[in-house]
Amino acid sequence: MAEINANDIRLHVQRLAPKGGAAPDAPVVVMVHGMIMDNMSSFYFALGTWLADAGCDVICYDLRGHGRSERTPDGYSLADSLADLTGLLDALGVDRPVHVIGNSYGATMALAYGLGHGDRVASLTLIEPPFLIEGLGEEMARSLSQILVAMSDEEVAEWVENGAGRVAGRALRSARRLIEETTIADDMLATPPFSRDALAALPVPVLAVYGENSDIIDQAEGLAALVPDCTLVVLAHHTHMVLREATAYLRVLLGWWLFDRDAPRPDHVPPTERRFETPEWVTQMVPPPDLTSARRPEVAEKLST
Numbered sequence: 001m002a003e004i005n006a007n008d009i010r011l012h013v014q015r016l017a018p019k020g021g022a023a024p025d026a027p028v029v030v031m032v033h034g035m036i037m038d039n040m041s042s043f044y045f046a047l048g049t050w051l052a053d054a055g056c057d058v059i060c061y062d063l064r065g066h067g068r069s070e071r072t073p074d075g076y077s078l079a080d081s082l083a084d085l086t087g088l089l090d091a092l093g094v095d096r097p098v099h100v101i102g103n104s105y106g107a108t109m110a111l112a113y114g115l116g117h118g119d120r121v122a123s124l125t126l127i128e129p130p131f132l133i134e135g136l137g138e139e140m141a142r143s144l145s146q147i148l149v150a151m152s153d154e155e156v157a158e159w160v161e162n163g164a165g166r167v168a169g170r171a172l173r174s175a176r177r178l179i180e181e182t183t184i185a186d187d188m189l190a191t192p193p194f195s196r197d198a199l200a201a202l203p204v205p206v207l208a209v210y211g212e213n214s215d216i217i218d219q220a221e222g223l224a225a226l227v228p229d230c231t232l233v234v235l236a237h238h239t240h241m242v243l244r245e246a247t248a249y250l251r252v253l254l255g256w257w258l259f260d261r262d263a264p265r266p267d268h269v270p271p272t273e274r275r276f277e278t279p280e281w282v283t284q285m286v287p288p289p290d291l292t293s294a295r296r297p298e299v300a301e302k303l304s305t
Contacts, residue, residue: 003068004061006087009075012068013061013088014044016052023055027122027258028098030059030085032106035140036175036184039067042103046247047254054255059098061088063106065178076187081109082116089120097122099258103243104128105140111194111206118203125207125257127250128240131219137191199226206230207257209250211238215278231257236270239278245271 002013018026029051031043040048040060052058062069064084065076089098099122102110107129114121132139178184206227210220212234224232233253238245252266 004088004091006091007080007084008087009064009072009084010070011061011064011084011088012040013059013092014040014048015092016044016048016056016058016060018052018055022057026055026057028057028059028094028096029258030089030098030100031061032085032100032102032110033063033066034104034106035063035066035188036178037172038104038106039063041067042243043101046243047101047250050251051254051258054259056099056258059088059092059094065182065184071178071182073181074183074187076182076184078109078112078191080187082113085109085113086117086120099123099125101125101254102127102129104240105130108136114202114204114206115194115198121204123205123207123257125209125254126223127209127243128211128214128216129208129219129223130216131223132193133196133222134193136193137189140188140191196226199223200228202227202229204229207233207253209233209235209242209253211240211242211245211276212236213238213276213278214240214242216240231265233265233268235268237275238270239276241276245276 002015004011004013031040031048033040033042040062044060048058048060063081065071097120100110100113102108102125104127107126108131110124111126111129111131114124130136130139206229208220208223208227208230210217210232217234220232220234224230235242235246235249243250246268249266249268253268256263256266
Protein backbone atom coordinates (compact mmCIF):
# COMPACT_ATOMS: atom_id res chain seq x y z
CA MET A 1 0.00 0.00 0.00
CA ALA A 2 1.11 3.55 -0.67
CA GLU A 3 -0.10 6.96 0.35
CA ILE A 4 0.54 9.98 -1.85
CA ASN A 5 0.02 13.62 -0.94
CA ALA A 6 -1.73 15.15 -3.93
CA ASN A 7 -3.60 18.45 -4.10
CA ASP A 8 -2.99 18.82 -0.36
CA ILE A 9 -4.81 15.61 0.62
CA ARG A 10 -3.71 12.06 1.31
CA LEU A 11 -4.67 9.56 -1.39
CA HIS A 12 -4.33 5.79 -1.16
CA VAL A 13 -2.70 4.44 -4.33
CA GLN A 14 -1.70 1.06 -5.73
CA ARG A 15 0.54 0.85 -8.77
CA LEU A 16 0.62 -2.44 -10.67
CA ALA A 17 3.16 -3.48 -13.28
CA PRO A 18 4.09 -6.66 -15.17
CA LYS A 19 6.64 -8.98 -13.62
CA GLY A 20 10.03 -7.41 -14.21
CA GLY A 21 8.50 -3.95 -14.56
CA ALA A 22 6.64 -2.12 -17.29
CA ALA A 23 8.32 -1.46 -20.64
CA PRO A 24 9.23 2.20 -21.36
CA ASP A 25 6.41 2.45 -23.90
CA ALA A 26 3.83 0.48 -21.89
CA PRO A 27 0.38 2.05 -21.72
CA VAL A 28 -0.12 3.94 -18.45
CA VAL A 29 -3.65 3.15 -17.27
CA VAL A 30 -5.43 5.11 -14.53
CA MET A 31 -8.57 3.58 -13.03
CA VAL A 32 -11.26 5.77 -11.46
CA HIS A 33 -13.93 3.98 -9.41
CA GLY A 34 -17.54 4.94 -8.65
CA MET A 35 -19.01 6.99 -5.83
CA ILE A 36 -20.02 6.24 -2.23
CA MET A 37 -20.33 2.42 -2.21
CA ASP A 38 -17.10 1.84 -4.13
CA ASN A 39 -13.33 2.05 -3.89
CA MET A 40 -10.28 1.01 -5.86
CA SER A 41 -10.76 -2.67 -5.07
CA SER A 42 -13.54 -3.03 -7.66
CA PHE A 43 -11.07 -2.18 -10.43
CA TYR A 44 -8.01 -3.72 -8.77
CA PHE A 45 -9.46 -7.23 -8.77
CA ALA A 46 -11.63 -7.04 -11.89
CA LEU A 47 -9.26 -5.40 -14.39
CA GLY A 48 -6.17 -3.97 -12.69
CA THR A 49 -4.08 -7.08 -12.13
CA TRP A 50 -5.13 -8.49 -15.51
CA LEU A 51 -4.04 -5.35 -17.37
CA ALA A 52 -0.75 -5.28 -15.48
CA ASP A 53 -0.08 -8.89 -16.48
CA ALA A 54 -0.92 -7.89 -20.07
CA GLY A 55 1.85 -5.29 -20.03
CA CYS A 56 0.26 -2.09 -18.69
CA ASP A 57 1.52 0.27 -16.01
CA VAL A 58 -1.66 0.47 -13.90
CA ILE A 59 -2.55 3.12 -11.32
CA CYS A 60 -5.49 2.43 -9.00
CA TYR A 61 -6.45 4.92 -6.30
CA ASP A 62 -9.21 5.68 -3.84
CA LEU A 63 -11.06 8.91 -4.53
CA ARG A 64 -11.12 11.56 -1.82
CA GLY A 65 -13.26 10.33 1.07
CA HIS A 66 -13.41 6.75 -0.23
CA GLY A 67 -11.55 3.62 0.73
CA ARG A 68 -8.31 4.45 2.54
CA SER A 69 -7.97 7.98 1.17
CA GLU A 70 -8.45 10.99 3.42
CA ARG A 71 -12.05 12.01 4.11
CA THR A 72 -12.08 15.80 4.11
CA PRO A 73 -15.16 17.74 5.25
CA ASP A 74 -15.49 19.39 1.83
CA GLY A 75 -13.90 19.37 -1.62
CA TYR A 76 -16.08 16.82 -3.47
CA SER A 77 -16.97 18.84 -6.53
CA LEU A 78 -16.09 17.53 -9.96
CA ALA A 79 -13.41 20.25 -10.22
CA ASP A 80 -11.88 19.03 -6.94
CA SER A 81 -11.82 15.46 -8.21
CA LEU A 82 -10.06 16.52 -11.40
CA ALA A 83 -7.50 18.54 -9.41
CA ASP A 84 -6.88 15.50 -7.19
CA LEU A 85 -6.17 13.37 -10.26
CA THR A 86 -3.80 15.94 -11.73
CA GLY A 87 -2.02 16.21 -8.38
CA LEU A 88 -1.72 12.43 -8.21
CA LEU A 89 -0.20 12.14 -11.69
CA ASP A 90 2.25 14.94 -10.87
CA ALA A 91 3.21 13.34 -7.55
CA LEU A 92 3.83 10.01 -9.29
CA GLY A 93 5.94 11.68 -11.98
CA VAL A 94 3.69 10.57 -14.84
CA ASP A 95 4.71 12.85 -17.69
CA ARG A 96 3.03 11.23 -20.70
CA PRO A 97 -0.61 10.80 -21.71
CA VAL A 98 -2.54 8.17 -19.78
CA HIS A 99 -5.42 5.89 -20.63
CA VAL A 100 -8.19 6.69 -18.14
CA ILE A 101 -10.74 3.98 -17.33
CA GLY A 102 -13.72 5.07 -15.23
CA ASN A 103 -16.79 3.31 -13.88
CA SER A 104 -20.09 5.07 -13.15
CA TYR A 105 -19.25 8.44 -11.51
CA GLY A 106 -15.60 7.63 -12.22
CA ALA A 107 -16.50 7.47 -15.91
CA THR A 108 -18.20 10.86 -15.76
CA MET A 109 -15.11 12.20 -14.05
CA ALA A 110 -12.88 10.60 -16.71
CA LEU A 111 -14.89 12.27 -19.47
CA ALA A 112 -14.56 15.63 -17.73
CA TYR A 113 -10.81 15.06 -17.37
CA GLY A 114 -10.49 14.39 -21.08
CA LEU A 115 -12.35 17.63 -21.82
CA GLY A 116 -10.23 19.71 -19.48
CA HIS A 117 -6.86 17.99 -19.76
CA GLY A 118 -6.81 16.47 -23.23
CA ASP A 119 -3.03 16.83 -23.47
CA ARG A 120 -2.64 14.41 -20.54
CA VAL A 121 -5.04 11.76 -21.88
CA ALA A 122 -4.30 9.09 -24.49
CA SER A 123 -7.79 7.54 -24.44
CA LEU A 124 -10.91 7.23 -22.32
CA THR A 125 -12.81 4.07 -21.42
CA LEU A 126 -16.16 5.01 -19.91
CA ILE A 127 -18.07 2.18 -18.25
CA GLU A 128 -21.68 3.20 -17.61
CA PRO A 129 -21.06 6.98 -17.39
CA PRO A 130 -23.97 9.09 -16.12
CA PHE A 131 -24.13 11.60 -18.95
CA LEU A 132 -26.54 14.51 -19.26
CA ILE A 133 -26.36 17.86 -21.02
CA GLU A 134 -28.86 19.22 -18.51
CA GLY A 135 -29.63 18.12 -14.94
CA LEU A 136 -26.48 16.08 -14.29
CA GLY A 137 -25.93 17.55 -10.84
CA GLU A 138 -29.57 17.05 -9.87
CA GLU A 139 -29.44 13.39 -10.90
CA MET A 140 -26.26 12.77 -8.89
CA ALA A 141 -27.66 14.50 -5.80
CA ARG A 142 -30.91 12.54 -6.09
CA SER A 143 -28.98 9.29 -6.24
CA LEU A 144 -27.15 10.21 -3.04
CA SER A 145 -30.44 11.04 -1.32
CA GLN A 146 -31.85 7.70 -2.38
CA ILE A 147 -28.86 5.90 -0.87
CA LEU A 148 -29.14 7.83 2.39
CA VAL A 149 -32.86 7.14 2.76
CA ALA A 150 -32.31 3.43 2.13
CA MET A 151 -29.47 3.28 4.68
CA SER A 152 -31.70 5.05 7.23
CA ASP A 153 -34.19 2.18 7.28
CA GLU A 154 -34.30 0.24 10.56
CA GLU A 155 -33.98 -3.16 8.88
CA VAL A 156 -31.02 -2.00 6.81
CA ALA A 157 -29.33 -0.54 9.90
CA GLU A 158 -29.87 -3.79 11.79
CA TRP A 159 -28.46 -5.79 8.90
CA VAL A 160 -25.38 -3.54 8.75
CA GLU A 161 -24.74 -4.05 12.46
CA ASN A 162 -25.50 -7.75 12.72
CA GLY A 163 -25.68 -9.52 9.39
CA ALA A 164 -23.69 -7.71 6.72
CA GLY A 165 -20.31 -9.11 7.66
CA ARG A 166 -17.25 -7.17 8.74
CA VAL A 167 -16.18 -5.85 5.32
CA ALA A 168 -19.64 -4.95 4.02
CA GLY A 169 -20.67 -3.43 7.34
CA ARG A 170 -17.58 -1.25 7.46
CA ALA A 171 -18.13 -0.10 3.87
CA LEU A 172 -21.75 0.82 4.53
CA ARG A 173 -20.94 2.72 7.71
CA SER A 174 -18.18 4.58 5.91
CA ALA A 175 -20.56 5.45 3.06
CA ARG A 176 -23.12 6.85 5.45
CA ARG A 177 -20.52 9.01 7.21
CA LEU A 178 -19.32 10.29 3.84
CA ILE A 179 -22.83 11.43 2.94
CA GLU A 180 -23.76 12.81 6.36
CA GLU A 181 -20.47 14.39 7.48
CA THR A 182 -19.20 16.02 4.28
CA THR A 183 -20.45 18.40 1.61
CA ILE A 184 -20.55 15.67 -1.04
CA ALA A 185 -24.31 15.94 -1.64
CA ASP A 186 -24.20 19.71 -2.13
CA ASP A 187 -21.06 19.39 -4.25
CA MET A 188 -22.74 16.82 -6.50
CA LEU A 189 -25.80 19.04 -6.86
CA ALA A 190 -23.53 21.79 -8.16
CA THR A 191 -22.00 19.56 -10.88
CA PRO A 192 -22.13 21.56 -14.13
CA PRO A 193 -23.66 19.94 -17.22
CA PHE A 194 -21.50 18.89 -20.12
CA SER A 195 -21.16 21.32 -23.01
CA ARG A 196 -22.23 20.15 -26.45
CA ASP A 197 -19.53 22.25 -28.10
CA ALA A 198 -16.81 20.92 -25.80
CA LEU A 199 -17.88 17.31 -26.36
CA ALA A 200 -17.88 17.86 -30.13
CA ALA A 201 -14.26 19.00 -29.85
CA LEU A 202 -13.05 16.23 -27.51
CA PRO A 203 -9.53 15.47 -28.78
CA VAL A 204 -9.17 11.86 -27.52
CA PRO A 205 -10.72 8.53 -28.56
CA VAL A 206 -13.50 7.20 -26.34
CA LEU A 207 -14.71 3.67 -25.65
CA ALA A 208 -18.14 3.82 -24.00
CA VAL A 209 -19.66 0.66 -22.52
CA TYR A 210 -23.25 0.36 -21.32
CA GLY A 211 -25.48 -2.50 -20.25
CA GLU A 212 -28.58 -3.02 -22.37
CA ASN A 213 -30.71 -3.24 -19.21
CA SER A 214 -29.03 -0.34 -17.40
CA ASP A 215 -31.21 2.34 -15.86
CA ILE A 216 -29.17 4.95 -17.78
CA ILE A 217 -29.01 3.22 -21.17
CA ASP A 218 -31.04 6.08 -22.67
CA GLN A 219 -27.97 8.31 -22.23
CA ALA A 220 -25.67 6.15 -24.38
CA GLU A 221 -26.74 7.26 -27.85
CA GLY A 222 -26.53 10.93 -26.88
CA LEU A 223 -22.94 10.52 -25.77
CA ALA A 224 -21.96 8.60 -28.90
CA ALA A 225 -23.63 11.17 -31.14
CA LEU A 226 -21.76 14.12 -29.61
CA VAL A 227 -18.24 12.73 -29.18
CA PRO A 228 -16.40 12.68 -32.54
CA ASP A 229 -14.30 9.54 -31.93
CA CYS A 230 -16.54 7.32 -29.83
CA THR A 231 -16.87 3.55 -29.98
CA LEU A 232 -20.13 2.59 -28.27
CA VAL A 233 -20.55 -0.97 -26.99
CA VAL A 234 -23.91 -2.04 -25.53
CA LEU A 235 -23.82 -5.36 -23.71
CA ALA A 236 -26.97 -7.43 -24.05
CA HIS A 237 -28.43 -8.93 -20.86
CA HIS A 238 -26.43 -6.58 -18.59
CA THR A 239 -27.19 -3.68 -16.26
CA HIS A 240 -25.34 -0.71 -14.75
CA MET A 241 -23.17 -3.31 -12.96
CA VAL A 242 -21.36 -4.42 -16.10
CA LEU A 243 -17.96 -4.14 -14.39
CA ARG A 244 -19.01 -6.99 -12.13
CA GLU A 245 -21.33 -8.82 -14.50
CA ALA A 246 -19.15 -8.84 -17.64
CA THR A 247 -15.61 -8.80 -16.25
CA ALA A 248 -14.28 -11.46 -18.61
CA TYR A 249 -15.50 -9.63 -21.71
CA LEU A 250 -14.25 -6.26 -20.46
CA ARG A 251 -10.76 -7.75 -20.14
CA VAL A 252 -10.86 -8.92 -23.75
CA LEU A 253 -12.33 -5.62 -24.92
CA LEU A 254 -9.67 -3.56 -23.15
CA GLY A 255 -6.94 -5.76 -24.53
CA TRP A 256 -8.22 -4.89 -27.99
CA TRP A 257 -8.67 -1.18 -27.14
CA LEU A 258 -5.22 -0.68 -25.65
CA PHE A 259 -3.11 -2.98 -27.84
CA ASP A 260 -4.84 -4.03 -31.06
CA ARG A 261 -7.40 -1.44 -32.13
CA ASP A 262 -6.70 -2.00 -35.82
CA ALA A 263 -8.15 -5.51 -35.54
CA PRO A 264 -11.91 -6.19 -35.51
CA ARG A 265 -13.53 -5.51 -32.17
CA PRO A 266 -14.08 -8.73 -30.19
CA ASP A 267 -17.68 -9.90 -30.09
CA HIS A 268 -19.64 -10.02 -26.88
CA VAL A 269 -21.50 -13.28 -26.27
CA PRO A 270 -24.46 -12.59 -23.95
CA PRO A 271 -24.74 -14.92 -20.98
CA THR A 272 -27.31 -17.62 -21.68
CA GLU A 273 -27.68 -18.87 -18.13
CA ARG A 274 -28.67 -15.53 -16.63
CA ARG A 275 -30.22 -12.28 -17.80
CA PHE A 276 -29.37 -9.37 -15.52
CA GLU A 277 -32.19 -6.93 -14.87
CA THR A 278 -32.30 -3.52 -13.20
CA PRO A 279 -34.93 -3.56 -10.43
CA GLU A 280 -37.93 -1.31 -11.02
CA TRP A 281 -37.31 0.56 -7.77
CA VAL A 282 -33.95 1.70 -9.17
CA THR A 283 -35.39 2.95 -12.46
CA GLN A 284 -38.18 4.72 -10.56
CA MET A 285 -35.61 6.32 -8.21
CA VAL A 286 -37.35 5.17 -4.99
CA PRO A 287 -36.28 2.70 -2.28
CA PRO A 288 -37.56 -0.90 -2.47
CA PRO A 289 -41.25 -1.29 -1.55
CA ASP A 290 -40.52 -2.72 1.90
CA LEU A 291 -38.74 0.50 2.84
CA THR A 292 -41.91 2.53 2.34
CA SER A 293 -44.23 0.27 4.32
CA ALA A 294 -46.60 1.55 6.99
CA ARG A 295 -43.97 0.66 9.56
CA ARG A 296 -41.73 3.37 8.10
CA PRO A 297 -43.99 6.29 7.01
CA GLU A 298 -41.18 8.82 7.54
CA VAL A 299 -39.27 7.24 4.64
CA ALA A 300 -42.06 8.00 2.19
CA GLU A 301 -42.22 11.51 3.60
CA LYS A 302 -38.51 12.03 2.94
CA LEU A 303 -38.93 10.91 -0.66
CA SER A 304 -41.68 13.41 -1.32
CA THR A 305 -39.68 16.41 -0.08
